[in-house]
């Protein structure tokens with residue numbers, strides 16, 4: 001049987017339809033497509049793809065099971081290493097991870113590992129039987145702060161080991177960026193809700209509306225003063241504080257941080273206003289500033305909320321854009337207009353509302369610390385772009401609340417919590433992982449950190465070795 | 469789910485609630501607020517913690533009907549029912565110490581918001597002069613409670629139906645003319661706080677204001693609540709809500725509070741239409 005050079009394409013919603021709705025864009029493989037794609041895997045031994053996956057899924061094994069139509073076995077294999085496969089199959093930057101090192105990729109298109117993972121996860125949703133309950137069989141209570149991918153993963157692993165686990169989340173809904181940031185058309189909140197329900201069925205307690213550092217502190221959790229006493233605490237509080245540009249006019253009405261814009265739409269469901277009470281205001285011309293996934297998500301969301309034109313302003317060129325290629329391509333297909341090598345210098349508007357973004361043209365110079373060419377403004381090249389809304393998507397920093405209210409918890413200069421390779425912080429009994437340690441990164445890296453910390457928490461609680 | 473233990477009407481369109489929230493009651497200090505969401509489709513609205521009861525494990529909030537969510541709460545939710553979500557305490561507590569003689573000014577629903585501050589200032593040993601004002605007598609509330617924690621109380625109404633006719637800022641000016649005030653607080657509509665600040669400036673005295681910006685999360689992660697203080701963007705929910713009045717750009721604040729005017733009207737109309745069916 002001859003090997004197919006190209007991977008089986010993923011069916012998608014047509015661009016002209018999808019800008020009218022918030023439904024998922026990639027529709028997922030049907031059974032036949034999944035089987036055909038699984039057929040392409042060479043079953044390498046050793047398999048480089050496993051190394052490429054931050055949580056080390058046994059990829060050849062799950063693909064082989066899938067190929068033999070043992071779908072339950074396939075999803076079970078994935079879940080041994082990854083408790084959020086429906087999420088990762090959708091939003092992992094596979095092209096830089098498992099698929100980048102796929103042997104097949106040396107000559108042809110790599111195996112679409114992420115799509116197969118999504119297929120297996122969705123199969124389980126539709127057909128599988130999940131028996132989740134886990135007995136609390138071991139001494140030890142563990143508190144998880146934050147219910148993003150890092151916290152959910154740590155909670156799941158520790159529960160499987162038999163510990164009593166409680167997750168404290170400041171929002172009314174669990175999932176972190178997965179529910180408030182990433183839009184419905186890439187990751188429906190319902191997919192995340194299902195994963196959180198699974199955790200609950202396993203016996204993990206989830207306490208929403210709990211702002212740790214305000215309602216009680218990490219010290220309280222360890223000392224058991226005002227709340228139950230916990231033997232270990234894992235911090236997975238993410239990097240949720242939006243950066244602004246610090247430019248004149250930035251507080252004019254009509255200028256959002258991407259966090260505010262996306263939170264209103266995704267978490268608070270403003271796309272269904274007034275059925276839901278939270279509004280969002282989108283005019284005819286929307287400009288998003290930034291070049292990452294968050295910028296693509298914002299610009300595409302604006303289009304779906306009725307903007308006639310949605311542009312992305314980015315200070316370098318396309319090659320340096322940090323967004324995934326697939327996201328950029330999806331944005332293009334939908335009609336997002338890219339204004340590259342442009343940087344905003346001020347916001348203008350008379351009646352308190354933003355009306356124009358003044359931009360300066362940029363050229364690329366020598367590489368800077370990040371290794372990317374440094375953008376240099378071309379003097380005198382300023383010009384105005386008329387806008388009704390601006391969305392600022394230039395990144396997020398960690399929240400200072402927990403470090404500020406926890407004894408002996410040290411941070412690095414950008415406010416990230418100091419932690420060693422196992423996730424141990426400078427405070428005995430406290431681990432941290434995910435964006436709060438690395439700064440804004442990826443879902444799967446946050447999950448990897450949650451896993452590593454869970455294993456180390458188990459090791460520490462079992463042996464009571466010294467804290468280093 | 470948070471149970472409504474008690475619900476009492478305290479003024480025209482103003483209701484007081486006691487909510488079951490033992491941990492919040494224990495953790496909160498004067499000046500802090502909660503965010504609540506009425507039901508699964510509700511928005512997150514910030515409300516100040518007006519009082520706490522540690523024995524009962526409750527907090528008190530006072531809610532003035534302003535738009536869809538506050539009217540829905542005041543009209544539809546009864547004693548014994550539950551509110552879907554309640555998170556807090558949020559924001560920084562007021563800086564309470566013995567300053568000497570202090571003035572606290574509350575306008576409209578701001579009366580409820582200055583009550584815990586006045587009480588704490590009084591407990592810290594200050595001579596407390598409270599100035600409370602509303603449009604008319606039927607909109608006034610909490611007079612007894614305020615009197616209980618103040619050394620002097622001045623009541624004003626815009627139409628003169630109770631207390632002296634005029635604005636709280638007029639009364640504030642009179643107080644400053646006759647007494648040496650060490651520090652003051654003003655909480656109420658943006659316009660009121662702006663004018664009080666102008667008065668404070670004339671007398672070169674320190675005034676603290678509490679900023680009621682539009683909020684989403686209340687935890688510092690959206691920037692929707694940003695205000696300009698000393699020319700810099702600050703987040704009212706985590707850097708405030710109290711700021712020195714002298715540093716606040718009130719005009720920008722007023723603008724930002726009106727961002728969603730049209731949408732708010734739309735939501736309210738829909739709600740009221742549903743009501744009348």
Ligand SMILES: Cc1cc2nc3c(=O)[nH]c(=O)nc-3n(C[C@H](O)[C@H](O)[C@H](O)COP(=O)(O)OP(=O)(O)OC[C@H]3O[C@@H](n4cnc5c(N)ncnc54)[C@H](O)[C@@H]3O)c2cc1C
Nearest residue numbers: 146148149150170176177181212238434435441442443446
């Ligand atoms: C719009 C957007 C799109 C993205 N797209 C992708 C993508 O396509 N692929 C990808 O791999 N990555 C993507 N990312 C990045 C990815 O989502 C993050 O790296 C990941 O979610 C980090 O996980 P985390 O668990 O560390 O933190 P988070 O997901 O940020 O979760 C932290 C949780 O902690 C809670 N919390 C914070 N402080 C407290 C407190 N004091 N008390 C209680 N709870 C608290 C927060 O409310 C939140 O729920 C995207 C990010 C954004 C914003």
Ligand SMILES: Cc1cc2nc3c(=O)[nH]c(=O)nc-3n(C[C@H](O)[C@H](O)[C@H](O)COP(=O)(O)OP(=O)(O)OC[C@H]3O[C@@H](n4cnc5c(N)ncnc54)[C@H](O)[C@@H]3O)c2cc1C
Nearest residue numbers: 513514515516531532534535536537538680681682725732
């Ligand atoms: C820190 C803080 C503490 C507050 N404490 C109290 C309190 O103790 N009691 C009380 O009755 N109100 C309080 N408010 C105001 C209250 O949050 C708003 O009245 C409420 O969110 C309005 O919601 P709505 O749907 O009823 O009205 P909307 O239809 O949303 O708005 C109606 C009117 O209220 C204004 N408004 C909208 N949102 C806000 C907001 N977040 N803050 C201020 N004004 C707003 C609008 O400009 C509009 O004029 C507080 C606000 C903040 C920020």
Ligand code: SF4
Nearest residue numbers: 053088092097098114
């Ligand atoms: S979790 Fe991500 S990196 Fe790992 S196999 Fe799945 S798609 Fe690849």
Ligand code: SF4
Nearest residue numbers: 041042044049102103
């Ligand atoms: S490297 Fe590629 S071809 Fe080889 S086992 Fe992994 S997925 Fe299959």
Ligand code: FES
Nearest residue numbers: 686688690691705
């Ligand atoms: S309400 Fe979102 S940052 Fe203050």
